[in-house]
Amino acid sequence: xxxxxxxxxxxxxxxxxxxxxxxxxxxxxxxxxxxxxxxxxxxxxxxxxxxxxxxxxxxxxxxxxxxxxxxxxxxxxxxxxxxxxxxxxxxxxxxxxxxxxxxxxxxxxxxxxxxxxxxxxxxxxxxxxxxxxxxxxxxxxxxxxxxxxxxxxxxxxxxxxxxxxxxxxxxxxxxxxxxxxxxxxxxxxxxxx
Numbered sequence: 242x243x244x245x246x247x248x249x250x251x252x253x254x255x256x257x258x259x260x261x262x263x264x265x266x267x268x269x270x271x272x273x274x275x276x277x278x279x280x281x282x283x284x285x286x287x288x289x290x291x292x293x294x295x296x297x298x299x300x301x302x303x304x305x306x307x308x309x310x311x312x313x314x315x316x317x318x319x320x321x322x323x324x325x326x327x328x329x330x331x332x333x334x335x336x337x338x339x340x341x342x343x344x345x346x347x348x349x350x351x352x353x354x355x356x357x358x359x360x361x362x363x364x365x366x367x368x369x370x371x372x373x374x375x376x377x378x379x380x381x382x383x384x385x386x387x388x389x390x391x392x393x394x395x396x397x398x399x400x401x402x403x404x405x406x407x408x409x410x411x412x413x414x415x416x417x418x419x420x421x422x423x424x425x426x427x428x429x430x431x432x433x434x
Contacts, residue, residue: 262305266313269297273317274324277334281326291330292411295338299419302346303427310346314339332375337368342415349416365408369401 273294280290294317301310318339321331344364348357427433 262309265304266301266309266316269301270313270317270320273297273313273334273339274320277317277321277325277327277330280330284327287327287330288333291334291338294334295340295342296415296418298339298342299346299415299422302343303419303423307343307346310343311340314343329376332372336372337365341365342419345412345415361412362405362408366405369404 276290276294280287283290298310298314301313318331318335321334325331341364345361348361351357
């Protein structure tokens with residue numbers, strides 16, 4: 242009778258849930274930063290590493306919610322710009338790869354598939370144009386068209402078309418990887434509903 246009163250069960254559950262979300266955000270954020278840091282000494286993967294790091298946001302959405310995933314994206318974005326040696330990989334994550342899985346989660350809930358497809362393309366192209374403009378006119382550290390001289394005056398158009406093809410493949414694969422995580426890995430390996 243004279244001891245501490247036990248916490249109500251719902252408060253214990255809330256504290257455990259908050260602790261889980263914070264811990265998972267820390268683990269996912271650390272893995273994203275590790276991937277992003279590896280882009281400094283694995284320059285061949287400077288475009289694929291932000292893609293893998295962005296997929297980890299799917300785990301945050303599924304296991305917690307989109308708000309926690311967005312907070313993790315913000316934290317990783319700030320830290321990757323500060324500590325990642327590869328500026329291209331960092332900007333790819335910040336401008337598109339980091340938040341797109343979260344955006345896709347919301348967009349795929351709508352039934353207007355054709356309209357949503359064009360919204361996704363518009364978001365990607367806005368990010369691609371921003372990325373290109375930053376490297377062409379602000380940072381001027383690297384010419385993104387280097388090695389495409391054989392295409393002549395169509396080099397930029399070829400780069401843009403290739404980027405859009407990559408996006409279509411990426412969007413499809415992101416959906417499939419999400420299904421694999423939710424319907425197989427989460428149920429069979431993690432034993433969660």
